[in-house]
Amino acid sequence: MTVPAEARCMLMRGGTSKGAYFLAEDLPADAGARDDLLLRVMGSPDPRQIDGLGGAHPLTSKVAVVSASADPDADVDYLFLQVGVDRPEVSDRQNCGNLLAGVGPFAVERGLVAAGDGRTSVRIRMVNSGDFAVASFPTPGRRVDYSGTAEISGVPGTAAPVVIEFPQGSGPLLPTGHARDIVADTPVTCVDNGMPTVLIAAASLKVTGYESPKDLEEDLTLADRLREIRLEAGKLMGLGDVEGTTVPKLSLLAAPLDGGAVMTRTFIPVRCHTSIGVLGAASVAAGLRVEGGVGEGVARLPAQGDRLRIEHPSGFLDIESGIAYDAEGVPVARRTAVVRTARKIFDGTVFARPAGAAQHL
Numbered sequence: 264m265t266v267p268a269e270a271r272c273m274l275m276r277g278g279t280s281k282g283a284y285f286l287a288e289d290l291p292a293d294a295g296a297r298d299d300l301l302l303r304v305m306g307s308p309d310p311r312q313i314d315g316l317g318g319a320h321p322l323t324s325k326v327a328v329v330s331a332s333a334d335p336d337a338d339v340d341y342l343f344l345q346v347g348v349d350r351p352e353v354s355d356r357q358n359c360g361n362l363l364a365g366v367g368p369f370a371v372e373r374g375l376v377a378a379g380d381g382r383t384s385v386r387i388r389m390v391n392s393g394d395f396a397v398a399s400f401p402t403p404g405r406r407v408d409y410s411g412t413a414e415i416s417g418v419p420g421t422a423a424p425v426v427i428e429f430p431q432g433s434g435p436l437l438p439t440g441h442a443r444d445i446v447a448d449t450p451v452t453c454v455d456n457g458m459p460t461v462l463i464a465a466a467s468l469k470v471t472g473y474e475s476p477k478d479l480e481e482d483l484t485l486a487d488r489l490r491e492i493r494l495e496a497g498k499l500m501g502l503g504d505v506e507g508t509t510v511p512k513l514s515l516l517a518a519p520l521d522g523g524a525v526m527t528r529t530f531i532p533v534r535c536h537t538s539i540g541v542l543g544a545a546s547v548a549a550g551l552r553v554e555g556g557v558g559e560g561v562a563r564l565p566a567q568g569d570r571l572r573i574e575h576p577s578g579f580l581d582i583e584s585g586i587a588y589d590a591e592g593v594p595v596a597r598r599t600a601v602v603r604t605a606r607k608i609f610d611g612t613v614f615a616r617p618a619g620a621a622q623h624l
């Protein structure tokens with residue numbers, strides 16, 4: 264297998280994550296060769312990722328692969344790859360709604376989509392799940408303008424808003440078929456509105472849900488409980504053995520502190536998120552609305568409207584998300600919408616660490 268030593272790459276912040284964006288044609292077509300290159304580009308495996316682009320955290324060890332779409336309902340295909348930090352793994356088992364925020368601007372920058380005069384909408388097929396999203400963002404003078412006044416918690420300063428809308432997803436909202444399951448002696452709601460997520464009342468794990476991510480990560484008893492719950496819930500959700508995968512995520516729920524609907528601490532799945540993922544928040548929001556779910560008695564849902572404020576360790580994420588019940592009484596997600604921001608950080612050629620310095624699985 265010959266793996267190239269360099270590739271054209273754009274580093275972007277997408278929402279509260281950061282990742283390397285590539286055109287599919289700029290990476291090897293063979294998935295093994297591609298993953299080998301990406302590990303070396305990111306500097307993995309190494310807890311500091313010192314010899315690559317990665318930022319030593321799952322939220323900054325991400326890759327977006329973008330190409331023109333053959334699907335008549337999409338302009339571009341977006342494949343998300345999570346690159347392990349200290350493990351030589353590249354996973355396509357999950358989506359990322361944060362890097363998604365950079366996909367439309369990147370598609371315009373690379374000439375895959377022609378910019379509109381003023382605003383551009385890009386229809387995106389998320390290859391990992393087969394779901395669709397539409398991202399729209401300002402393009403004055405037919406160029407992407409990253410500057411603006413939108414603010415998102417977890418990112419300093421302001422930037423241009425990227426409005427992302429998700430029509431109804433393709434899979435069941437409740438993958439186990441129940442609003443509530445008992446998993447490893449713990450009541451949970453398993454939900455998937457774009458990100459398979461296990462909702463758990465923080466109190467049922469004997470934590471408050473207001474601890475810092477660092478304190479929660481250092482709680483080894485909690486880590487064991489979460490691992491046990493995740494393995495069992497993964498099976499119930501039809502995901503099989505999830506020991507080595509990044510889904511499902513786990514969101515601990517507590518009463519809101521600042522006027523929102525709920526406070527969250529989300530494990531992705533071992534590290535505790537410093538905010539919350541976009542699709543993770545979409546899943547929490549939909550899960551809170553399910554009658555009989557574990558959010559009941561914890562969350563405070565607004566009396567009307569689809570907008571919910573999900574509180575998290577660095578602020579909040581506002582999301583529009585509603586559910587409806589079908590003729591059989593099964594809850595289904597309706598449209599979800601969110602505002603993110605994104606920014607081009609650099610564009611150029613990335614030089615990968617030489618082969619042989621790490622072992623590829």
Ligand code: NQM
Nearest residue numbers: 280359360361540541542543
């Ligand atoms: O849920 C982190 C992130 C994510 C995923 C993760 C995401 C999403 O914050 O849509 O964006 O859950 O691994 O980037």
